[in-house]
Amino acid sequence: DTGVSQNPRHKITKRGQNVTFRCDPISEHNRLYWYRQTLGQGPEFLTYFQNEAQLEKSRLLSDRFSAERPKGSFSTLEIQRTEQGDSAMYLCATRGLAGDNEQFFGPGTRLTVL
Amino acid sequence: QQQVKQSPQSLIVQKGGISIINCAYENTAFDYFPWYQQFPGKGPALLIAIRPDVSEKKEGRFTISFNKSAKQFSLHIMDSQPGDSATYFCAASRGANDYKLSFGAGTTVTVRA
Numbered sequence: 001d002t003g004v005s006q007n008p009r010h011k012i013t014k015r016g017q018n019v020t021f022r023c024d025p026i027s028e029h030n031r032l033y034w035y036r037q038t039l040g041q042g043p044e045f046l047t048y049f050q051n052e053a054q055l056e057k058s059r060l061l062s063d064r065f066s067a068e069r070p071k072g073s074f075s076t077l078e079i080q081r082t083e084q085g086d087s088a089m090y091l092c093a094t095r096g097l098a099g100d101n102e103q104f105f106g107p108g109t110r111l112t113v114l
Numbered sequence: 115q116q117q118v119k120q121s122p123q124s125l126i127v128q129k130g131g132i133s134i135i136n137c138a139y140e141n142t143a144f145d146y147f148p149w150y151q152q153f154p155g156k157g158p159a160l161l162i163a164i165r166p167d168v169s170e171k172k173e174g175r176f177t178i179s180f181n182k183s184a185k186q187f188s189l190h191i192m193d194s195q196p197g198d199s200a201t202y203f204c205a206a207s208r209g210a211n212d213y214k215l216s217f218g219a220g221t222t223v224t225v226r227a
Contacts, residue, residue, distance in 0.1 A: 002157070002159070004157075033215075035215075040219075040220070041219055041220065042120075042217030042218050042219050043158065043215070043217050045216070048214055056214070091157055091158070093157075095213060101148070101163070101207060101209055102148070102160055102163070103160075103215060104160075105150075105157035105158045105159065106157050107156055107157045108156075108157050
C-alpha cells in the first residue's frame, strides 16, 4: 500500500454514461498525475497537477475528459459520454518533495464500458 | 509515438536464473530512469531507479545497467524467484520540469519453480 487511494476500484458502465473517479494522494504530495493503462501496455500520461493547478494535458485527453484538483488535495477524473475505447485502468500517482522523482501509484480504477 | 521501447515482451526463467530486460530511448532530455513492477490488479510499484551520471546501480537482487551513449538501459534480476513473476516496466522522465513518466510496453516475467 503506497498511501495513494483510488475509488472506485472497478466501474462498469454503459456506453454514453458519465463516470467519475477519485484519487486521494499521500498528504503533502503537491504533484498528482493521471495515467491510463490498456491491457498489455504500459501506462500513458493523461494530465498532471501541481497543487490545484492543472499544468499539462496529453493529446489523449479528449474534450470528454476533465480533471480537477480542488484545493490541491484529492483529484477527480470525469469521463463524459463514455465510449468502449475508454475501457482501461486509470491510475493516479503522486510525487512529493522537490528533487525526488519517485511517483507513488494508487491501485487504479478499472473501467469497463459495455 | 512510444518514447521508450522495451524488450522482450515476455520471458520465462527457471528459479535461480537471471532475467534481463532491455529498454531504449530517444529523448536525450530524459534524466531519470525508473523500473516499475506490477502485479495483476495492482498499480505499478517502484523497484529501482537510476540517473545518467552512473552506469550501474544495484539494490539487492536487482541491478540497472545504463549506457548513456547508446541510450539504452537494462534491468537484471539475479537469482529469480517465483515471487518475482510480474510485469516489469521501464520508464523515463525529465527532471527539470514535469517529471511525467513515459513507459515502455512492459515485460511479463514468469519464474518457474
